[in-house]
Amino acid sequence: MLLLVNIILAATLIWLACKYFDLKQSLSPSENRFANLINSVSSIIDVVEGYKKSHSKEVADIAIKIAEKTSMSIKQKKSLEIAAKLHDVGMLMVMNDVIKGRHKLKGEDLSLMRNHPLLAEHYLKQDAHISDEVPTIIRWHHERWDGFGYPDSLRGEQIPLASRILAIADAVSSMRSQRNYRKKNYKSDQDIINELKQQAGLQFDPFLIKIAVSILEQANIGAEEN
Numbered sequence: 001m002l003l004l005v006n007i008i009l010a011a012t013l014i015w016l017a018c019k020y021f022d023l024k025q026s027l028s029p030s031e032n033r034f035a036n037l038i039n040s041v042s043s044i045i046d047v048v049e050g051y052k053k054s055h056s057k058e059v060a061d062i063a064i065k066i067a068e069k070t071s072m073s074i075k076q077k078k079s080l081e082i083a084a085k086l087h088d089v090g091m092l093m094v095m096n097d098v099i100k101g102r103h104k105l106k107g108e109d110l111s112l113m114r115n116h117p118l119l120a121e122h123y124l125k126q127d128a129h130i131s132d133e134v135p136t137i138i139r140w141h142h143e144r145w146d147g148f149g150y151p152d153s154l155r156g157e158q159i160p161l162a163s164r165i166l167a168i169a170d171a172v173s174s175m176r177s178q179r180n181y182r183k184k185n186y187k188s189d190q191d192i193i194n195e196l197k198q199q200a201g202l203q204f205d206p207f208l209i210k211i212a213v214s215i216l217e218q219a220n221i222g223a224e225e226n
């Protein structure tokens with residue numbers, strides 16, 4: 001009898017799960033297509049920038065983990081996720097050898113590269129499917145807490161929370177990858193944690209760095225236990 005009840009229960013759960021996925025597909029096919037398109041564009045950006053792994057998606061994953069520990073709304077987190085996946089879309093309009101750091105950037109090349117947040121903002125604002133928050137978050141993803149970033153040299157909390165989170169997530173994922181323009185290599189998440197702590201209050205928001213460090217430490221503990 002108990003076995004029969006369990007079988008009926010399991011069959012009901014499977015039926016409900018199937019209905020849920022059917023409903024999800026039928027209710028939002030355009031949303032799914034939009035999400036797929038964002039993922040495809042983010043993969044193209046990664047290839048153009050010379051990343052050997054899925055950098056933009058990793059930035060989005062880290063950014064959302066940090067955002068979960070703040071008071072951001074679901075809508076703001078969704079905008080942050082899209083902004084993270086498209087954060088360097090402006091780089092598609094920058095010359096290939098400039099992007100890949102084949103030579104030290106100076107003069108015109110440097111200003112061209114530093115324009116990529118503005119290029120992204122300009123083009124994304126024209127897309128009716130993308131919320132206005134997304135280009136705004138991207139515009140300020142290279143600002144620094146100490147005011148020495150670009151393009152607007154904003155300082156501290158003048159930089160929107162989502163852009164501050166994106167800056168940290170981008171840095172963590174970038175430090176996990178081999179980059180031509182960087183002399184220093186980070187062999188482990190512990191090296192990255194040390195770097196983040198050094199940059200708290202300089203490049204990054206010190207409060208958000210505490211959150212990011214605790215997330216990375218938890219992930220390290222999880223990896224060691226497995």
Ligand SMILES: [Fe+2]
Nearest residue numbers: 087088141142
């Ligand atoms: Fe960027």
Ligand SMILES: [Fe+2]
Nearest residue numbers: 087088170174
């Ligand atoms: Fe990036």
